Amino acid sequence: ACRPKLERPDAEPMFLRPPFRQTPGPVTASQNYIRNLILERWEAEVKACEQAKKLQLLEIAPGPAISILQASIRRLVVERWDAEVKWCEEAKRAQLLEVLLAAHGISKLT
Numbered sequence: 001a002c003r004p005k006l007e008r009p010d011a012e013p014m015f016l017r018p019p020f021r022q023t024p025g026p027v028t029a030s031q032n033y034i035r036n037l038i039l040e041r042w043e044a045e046v047k048a049c050e051q052a053k054k055l056q057l058l059e060i061a062p063g064p065a066i067s068i069l070q071a072s073i074r075r076l077v078v079e080r081w082d083a084e085v086k087w088c089e090e091a092k093r094a095q096l097l098e099v100l101l102a103a104h105g106i107s108k109l110t
Contacts, residue, residue, distance in 0.1 A: 031103045035096060042092035046085050053081035 056077045060070055101107075 034099050038095045042088050045088045049081050049084045
């Protein structure tokens with residue numbers, strides 16, 4: 001018969017010792033790699049915004065004659081998602097600028 005192995009009652013608890021608890025140092029990555037990550041992230045955000053705008057516009061089912069209310073709602077949806085895309089583009093430019101400045105040793109603008 002196979003019995004489970006019992007631990008010794010006086011066995012020490014398993015805790016990681018100091019080198020494993022220390023905060024790791026900074027990770028180095030090329031400027032190109034970081035730039036590509038930023039571009040991919042914000043392009044995905046823009047794509048998601050455009051998809052959400054399309055889906056919301058499809059939910060506003062226009063009849064044979066579009067009502068004033070439907071036209072207003074469509075305009076609000078378009079304006080909202082266009083503003084979101086604009087914000088994403090600005091955030092992307094700001095992050096790319098931060099990477100460029102950091103590559104030249106500038107970490108703060110004063």
